[in-house]
Amino acid sequence: KAGVTQTPRYLIKTRGQQVTLSCSPISGHRSVSWYQQTPGQGLQFLFEYFSETQRNKGNFPGRFSGRQFSNSRSEMNVSTLELGDSALYLCASSSDRVLYEQYFGPGTRLTVT
Amino acid sequence: DQQVKQNSPSLSVQEGRISILNCDYTNSMFDYFLWYKKYPAEGPTFLISISSIKDKNEDGRFTVFLNKSAKHLSLHIVPSQPGDSAVYFCAASDGGTSYGKLTFGQGTILTVHP
Numbered sequence: 001k002a003g004v005t006q007t008p009r010y011l012i013k014t015r016g017q018q019v020t021l022s023c024s025p026i027s028g029h030r031s032v033s034w035y036q037q038t039p040g041q042g043l044q045f046l047f048e049y050f051s052e053t054q055r056n057k058g059n060f061p062g063r064f065s066g067r068q069f070s071n072s073r074s075e076m077n078v079s080t081l082e083l084g085d086s087a088l089y090l091c092a093s094s095s096d097r098v099l100y101e102q103y104f105g106p107g108t109r110l111t112v113t
Numbered sequence: 114d115q116q117v118k119q120n121s122p123s124l125s126v127q128e129g130r131i132s133i134l135n136c137d138y139t140n141s142m143f144d145y146f147l148w149y150k151k152y153p154a155e156g157p158t159f160l161i162s163i164s165s166i167k168d169k170n171e172d173g174r175f176t177v178f179l180n181k182s183a184k185h186l187s188l189h190i191v192p193s194q195p196g197d198s199a200v201y202f203c204a205a206s207d208g209g210t211s212y213g214k215l216t217f218g219q220g221t222i223l224t225v226h227p
Contacts, residue, residue: 004156031212031213033213033214033215035215035217042217042218042219042220043157043202043204043217044217045214045215045216048213048214050213055213056211056213056214058214088154090156090157092156092215094212094213099212099213100144100145100147100162100206100208100212100215101147101159101162102147102159102213102215103159104149104156104157104158104159105156106155106156107154107155107156109154
């Protein structure tokens with residue numbers, strides 16, 4: 001079974017721009033969660049989608065948004081990028097059978113200049 | 114407010130010996146606990162999990178122990194191998210509709226010397 005895939009792997013954007021990151025979960029997984037990893041804050045939960053609905057949301061500003069499609073693929077969008085948004089963005093999926101066991105993709109490294 | 118804490122930033126162990134990684138939590142609503150291993154610039158790799166109804170779970174060289182009264186869990190790796198060198202994160206979930214939200218500790222860098 002293929003793992004979680006994320007595209008692109010690396011991205012450089014300018015402050016004020018917006019960015020869209022994509023995640024394809026493991027086949028059959030309907031839950032997709034997004035996390036931000038920075039050196040100072042560690043791994044922080046952004047949001048979780050299940051069957052196209054946002055089920056949980058972390059403490060991030062409204063500039064961070066996401067969505068999930070009917071095939072469980074998910075995208076996250078960050079608008080009006082700030083320097084502090086530079087981070088590794090990780091996507092994880094889990095099965096209905098064991099919802100808390102999340103399997104992570106390789107991440108997208110976003111650099112904002 | 115850090116609900117999951119890994120108080121040791123780093124741990125150094127000799128190959129073949131036991132590695133013990135520790136994690137403390139404050140939220141009594143946490144129901145499930147997990148350990149992940151992470152290399153730089155890669156996503157975390159799931160290692161082992163434990164539910165709050167158990168106090169021990171084993172999978173090969175990895176054993177996780179949970180002490181609910183102390184709000185403490187630990188990961189034992191026996192025997193340790195140089196390939197185990199990585200950052201280890203503990204994570205917790207409070208179940209219900211929050212299964213999809215994991216709260217992570219800050220990580221412990223494990224170095225296993227040949």
